[in-house]
Amino acid sequence: TMVRHNWTVDYMFSAPDCVEKLIIAANGQYPSPPIFAVEGDTIVIEVTNHIPTEGIVFHWHGIYQKGTPYYDGAAYVSQCPINPGETFTYKFKVDRAGTYFYHGHFGMQRSAGLYGSLIVTLPDHKKEPFSYDGEHRLLLNDWWHKSIYEQELGLNSVPFRFVGEPQSLLIEGRGKYNCSLLPESTASPPGCLTCNASSPWCAPHVIPVTPGETYRLRIASVASLSTLNFILENHKMTVVMADGHYVKPFDVYNLDIYSGQTYDVLFTANQDTSKNYWAAINVRGRNPLTPTGLAVIQYLPNPATLLPTTSAPVSPVWNDTATSLNFAKKLLAKPGYEPPPPKKCDRTLVLLGTQNEINGNVKWAVNNISYVHNATPTIAALKYKIKGVNNPVPPPDFPAESYNIFAPPSPPSATYGTPVYVFEKDDIVDVIVQNANTMTPNVSEIHPWHLHGHDFWVLGYGDGLYNASRDPASFNLVDPPLRNTVAVFPYGWVAFRYVADNPGAWPFHCHVESHFHMGMGTVFAEGVRHIPKLPLQTLGCGLTKKHL
């Protein structure tokens, strides 16, 4: 079946947390419209860019794009941005049921609010290995009051101005900023809107449940910066899926979700029916300065306005990495439902992620290359053999086994580049992402790494510097979980395996919006000879014009 949408994308004033600001939205809706499809459907989205001043693209996060790598929606990797006034049609198949989402993938458009849910359900003749009575979507994110243009300028300024910790946390696009914290001068519109029950912006998101019934929550994080910890007050959750793949079910009272990840969890409304409860998110992984994001679990027939009288649920302390790692290690593939990985790899790539400095600018780099876009999309450069686009060729290997990951880079040693790691079609590739100290002594940050066009098996995590002769022996080759985004913990490494069976050019990057914007990413490509003819509408920028 074809699932068709027609979207017009524009700027819009919006106040998701009661404070008005500029956002980007499709069809004047925030979050942008949800897409519902059945496994095997073809999704057709006709997008008109109504923004007068900038191009846009849409990335369909977690969708393989087999045979349509040019519709992956990564600006300057898989296509030219859609110019102001242009109409562009995405057309791709969704081949695996699960909880997904989409978002803008040009500049920091995701942080401007350009995202929505993409829910793929099973066809009638297939059944989930679990049962439930109803379901709810929960798109989670962190929120700033500055526009992405001010944020972007700050990131590119000398001295550096970081985006800082978010002002609010949102659940399904709703949150509530503590307006009393705003300076007097900005407390009138367009600043803080009146926070009262009659203002639709200031009401929390509501999750209605019938007592006794079991619900599936489709949780997705599109956060710009924060690791979020999700809690259902008083309710136990059973984790059943991660990034659209079945896991061995296990119970939790809270869960960490990194930007770019999704979880499907089940819970039963089995608490005191006279009350409503909080669904909550807190920041973990960074010293939090942001109040808890809250939604209401409404036990019907209680009114949604019956707010819990309890205080906001509390998450494990932000820097308790052992708890995060413990949760990460509980995620194992459900046997019989997910394929195990191939037993051996053809190639191992070790990638070192560092914070760095280039001409006074704070940057992030992968193997000392800080990623910058080239005006010619990588997929076009590969397909049409346009030289000089993806440099350096070949991109560098891991700098040195003797690199000191426990100290700031010394001397800062990154350069700008537009690398592409090219693999043979069907190569089995192991990737080790090595974390290190930032420019600040004794600081190493969490990074959620996302690969386009693929899922990968998460083979293991380790502390300190990866040891190629010792560590592979510890890899889980029996039941590692499949996913598209995985966190690397402070001063540690993460290893995953994937099969390069999807001809195309696929970004591999930190899903923290500012970090990717500051260069923390690279591109993998495979099966270059098999890349299909590129639709004209994806071209028309950089040297592709000359080529055409």
Ligand SMILES: O=C1O[C@H]([C@@H](O)CO)C(O)=C1O
């Ligand atoms: O990219 C970042 O920059 C700051 C800090 O490292 C320098 O101000 C921070 O916390 C980041 O995640």
